[in-house]
Amino acid sequence: MNLDGWFTSRLDRTKAAGLYRTLPRTMSSEAEADDQKQVIWSSNDYLGMANDKRLIAAAKTALCQSGAGSTGSRLTTGNTDWHGKLERKIADFKRTEAALLFSSGYLANIGVLSSLPEKGDVILSDQLNHASIIDGCRLSKADTVVYHHIDMRDLEEKLAAAQGCERRFIATDGVFSMDGAIAPLDEIIALAERYQAFVIVDDAHATGVLGEAGRGTSEYFGVCPDVVIGTLSKAVGAEGGFVAGSKALIDFLLNHARTFIFQTAIPPASCAAAYTAFEIIEDSQDKRRLLHSSVRTVKAGLEDMGFTVKGGRTPIVPVMIGDAQQAVLLAKSLEEKGIYAPAIRPPTVADGESRIRLTVTADRSLREIDDLLKGFHLIGRELNMVK
Incomplete structure (x- = not known):
């Protein structure tokens, strides 16, 4: 059997299981399928920002000023004033010392989890964490232990069992993308303090949505995780990802996160759109x-x-x-x-x-x-x- 025949055989099994996928023709709020208007009820554009005229205008201005692409990684030719301006805005919004942009939230998760934990450490990962967290754990030199979904008793037992490890990291989604459940971040951080662990939160589905000012699960529970990861492609309505935390954390990632070092920077136009979105989220x-x-x-x-x-x-x-x-x-x-x-x-x-x-x-x-x-x-x- 040739390679295409092997692909076809595997796809036949996928179809038989009812799991075959095709790409839909969609826009952010409406779609056309067989010439029929479709109202989209599956978008992550929670605040309707992607088509906001203010974001589009900001992106157009930056596009005309800086061009369509960033031309390289941030450490070579891809660093612009817009990148630094947006990072300062994100840090202020998340109430952290600093922030660092990644080309997507997926890359931010992989960059953090593949660079922070070392051999001899352990990552305790929620059972229903996003694929990007799972993949980051796989790339890490640390061991990974999965705890039952938002089960604090199970998490505590596994933290206690991991006391012999050099360092303990708890990795969790803030809001779980398939269930919509909110991680009990206050309880997780209390356990982390008791067992000397560090907390990494992917706040992709909470940023702009939860908390009085939309700052996410940290604001919702009134706590401060060690590492906050997020995306600009959901409630913010733009594109890209970020990590927010201490200045030392951001300096470390800038020097050690491979998905930052070797990845082309997001375009300045995306930065301008996201910056405008954060201003809107803060003001209203x-x-x-x-x-x-x-x-x-x-x-x-x-x-x-x-x-x-x-x-x-x-x-x-x-x-x-x-x-x-x-x-x-x-x-x-x-x-x-x-x-x-x-x-x-x-x-x-x-x-x-x-x-x-x-x-x-x-x-x-x-x-x-x-x-x-x-x-x-x-x-x-x-x-x-x-x-």
Whole structure:
């Protein structure tokens, strides 16, 4: 069998399991499928920033001034005033001493976890952490111990068992991307202090969303993790990632994180857009209030119908289906009614936990929310998922 034949054979198994994927044709808030308008209910643009005219104007200005690309890594030709300006804004926003930009949140996680822990150390990683944390742990010279999802008793037992290690790092998502659950950061940090561990938090899905000023899980719980990782591509509406923390941490990463050293810098236009977004997030709470009100309406409506819904006080609303093929069928039926909400299946989630992962955004109207709930109710009854 040649190489293409081997690929085809493996893809046939993927299709038979109901796990085959194709790329959709989407925009950030609307999509066109078979000439039918689709309202997007799966975007991570939680505050509707990606199409905000103020961000677009800022990006255009920087684009004309600095060009389309950054031309190199930050340590060679890719460092501009916009990069430093945005890093200072992020540090101020996150209430840390300093910050460092990466080309994505994925690269930020890998850069931190592959460079900070050393041989003889241990990383305690939540069972449902994002793939970027898992991959960072795999690249680390430290051992990795997985603790049960947000199970503080299990985490404490494993911290106690790891006292012989040189250093202990706890790595967790702030908000878990598939479940919408919020990590109990106050409890995690209390355990870290008791067992002399360091806390690394990926705040990708919390930045701009949680806390009075949208500063994320740290503000939400009133605590200060050792390392805060985030992205500019979700509620901030731009592109790129960052790490925020002490000046010593940022200096260390600048010199040791391979995903920073060897990666082309994000374009200045992306920096300008993100800078503007942070200013908007800081100056106004209206978008967050509207967002959380819409989340409550959607969750209550689905639960009243009889659907099993997970998630905490976040815009991620997982509607649990279980069977992968049933989840795909529900997603297809919703799409036919102009509701774009793809099925999430293994390996992204565990077997038997396929779901429709809804995300609520601040730019969804009351009419669109009503259409969503009516669509779920009608199709759920047709497919015998609810009564």
